[in-house]
Amino acid sequence: MPKLSREGRYAIGFRLNGQEVTAHAPGRMLLTDLLRHVLGETGTHVGCEHGVCGACTVQVDGEPVRACLMLAAQAEGADIRTVEGLEPAAGELSPLQAAFREHFALQCGFCTAGILMSLDALLARIPDASEDAIREHLSGHLCRCTGYAPIVKAALAAQAQLKEEEAANA
Template structure:
């Protein structure tokens, strides 16, 4: 384990949305601040800094993580994914993002990044998630604008589209 000095800025290298990025942080610097102010990835938002609102949720080595409850120095060498990396490779909106737009599942959009990151992981792991599962998952997020119903609708539709995509290769079969 590296020995860190409280007053010093330490070099931290991460893979952020597939790209290697390096910055510096004091041991006490929150990962949310490191992402936003050191690496300039301001798509991740900070809503409470005590882990309840969920706005700052990112993926750390594939798992949803509160970046406000994580220190930057903890993630040296890790894979980080944030909302900036959720789009399709051609720059258009990804499936989940597009469903959010069509269902008016955001208003001010401040909490949205965290919700997208949680849902993106969850739909990957639980492709058959139903409304109750999604409501339980989203109990870790606060949205004050939408009343949640359109978010659930968007997530359910995204799940359906993603399932259909998974099925496509099998349906095609070798002879088609």
């Protein structure tokens, strides 16, 4: 039974975007701060810091999770994916990212990383998610620029593209 006292910093080992990493953090550190401040992975943004805005959403064991509502210590042994892990190869956009650019689904971009991680998880689990399901999924995110319509369009376009690729590979 590991005990982390409030004064210490402790090693936390987990998978981040396919790589095993070990980072040191005090017990009270949030996963957002571990990612950004300790590991320097600043793609994950921090908005409200109490679970409302969705900007910090990452994937933990394949599920979309608010990184600001998870203690860094709770990441021990987890498989974590952030927006840095979305591109299939360096400099290449994933179909979802490309659709966001194509459909102007971002303006200031602050909310984008979180929304990408949420939609990526949804489309991986439910490849033929309905537009309603996509909208419901987006209700966990705040975007103050786009009015959401281009985001829904981009998600549907990415879904069509992913299905096409799936069919071509079948």
